[in-house]
Amino acid sequence: MIGNDIVDLVQSRKDSNWRRRGFITKIFNENEQLLIANSYDPEIVVWLLWSMKEAAYKIWNRETGSRKYAPIALLCSFVERSCGSAVGEVICEENRYYTKTIVGPDFIHTTAVKVLDHLDHVVELKRCQVVKDPLGLPGIAMEGRRELLPVSISNHGRFEKIVAVF
Amino acid sequence: MNREELINALKPIIAPYTTNEEAFGKLSEETDFIHDLQINSANLVDIVLDIEEQFEIVIENADMERMLNVRAAIDIIETKLNEK
Numbered sequence: 001m002i003g004n005d006i007v008d009l010v011q012s013r014k015d016s017n018w019r020r021r022g023f024i025t026k027i028f029n030e031n032e033q034l035l036i037a038n039s040y041d042p043e044i045v046v047w048l049l050w051s052m053k054e055a056a057y058k059i060w061n062r063e064t065g066s067r068k069y070a071p072i073a074l075l076c077s078f079v080e081r082s083c084g085s086a087v088g089e090v091i092c093e094e095n096r097y098y099t100k101t102i103v104g105p106d107f108i109h110t111t112a113v114k115v116l117d118h119l120d121h122v123v124e125l126k127r128c129q130v131v132k133d134p135l136g137l138p139g140i141a142m143e144g145r146r147e148l149l150p151v152s153i154s155n156h157g158r159f160e161k162i163v164a165v166f
Numbered sequence: 167m168n169r170e171e172l173i174n175a176l177k178p179i180i181a182p183y184t185t186n187e188e189a190f191g192k193l194s195e196e197t198d199f200i201h202d203l204q205i206n207s208a209n210l211v212d213i214v215l216d217i218e219e220q221f222e223i224v225i226e227n228a229d230m231e232r233m234l235n236v237r238a239a240i241d242i243i244e245t246k247l248n249e250k
Contacts, residue, residue: 016208022215026230050208068231069210156206 001150002122002165003058003097005051007108008157009043018046027053027071035078047108048086048101052076055112056090056097058152062137063095063114087119111152111163118165125151125162140164167247169195172240179216180236183209195237217243223250 018024024033024046032049039045053074060074061067073092076099080087086101090112100119101110111122129140130151139148151164167175177193180203184190189202199205199213214225214233223246225233232238 012208015206016212020212020215022218023211026211026214026227054207067234069207069233070227070231071211072227073231 001059001063001114002118002152002163003055003062003112004152004154004161004163005054005058005110006154006156006159006161007047007051008159009047009106009108011157012047018043029072029075032076044103044108048103048110049076051101051108051110052086052088052090052099052112054154055099055110055152056092058154059097059112059114060092060095062150107159109154109159109161113165121165122163123166125164127160127162130162138162169240169244172243173236175220176217176236176239176243179213179220180205183213193236195240196235198235200234213239221247223247 024036028036028049035049036042036045053071053076056074075091076088078086078088084103086103088099088101090097090099097112097114098116098119099110099112101108113119125140130138130153131141131148132138133148137150138153139150142149149164149166151162154161173193173195181190183205185204186202189197197203199210200207210233214230217239218225221243223243225242229242233242
């Protein structure tokens, strides 16, 4: 299972005022708030953590069939961080998800997986490869396989990302 | 305020974050913020904060969890206003 989330930083600057009173405390737990406060570029850490939560939530949502708006209950931590990337974990209830994030000049893109090894087997796909199964879930057809390989699609602003574990 | 009045008070709060104008025109208690109005999930927190400011209430995390559609929003506002 895979989930991904793209943040277009040009779009997020137009649509969200993350410095607004209450915004940070409603979305981020104390540890995450410290990561943001102690960063030299808090805007990037805000959207980096947000995209980790969103990518992990997409797996949780698909696996449980449940929906909730509880970003603060998705607990993020970094395993490794540099200026252009981050590897981390997100805990949601009893589930642990592994994440890998690319921080570009004007975007942040996180992929989350359930199995750690899968992080090394993530491929990006094009829109034309995607079809829908009878339940409406997106996937790609594989030679010699009856079932579709599940994909995760994320759109924001100028960007669209489609990923699968291959 | 009754539920209809609450929906009317909610509309101007939701409007700036809505990207699907057609669904907004048909807004009812069934309307889903993300699926129908195509509101960006990062803006849902703005709606929660705007509701808190406008109605002078505090929305706890457990309530925010359910805040996915107009019905849940109205339920939460109604309950909080009655507690005042």
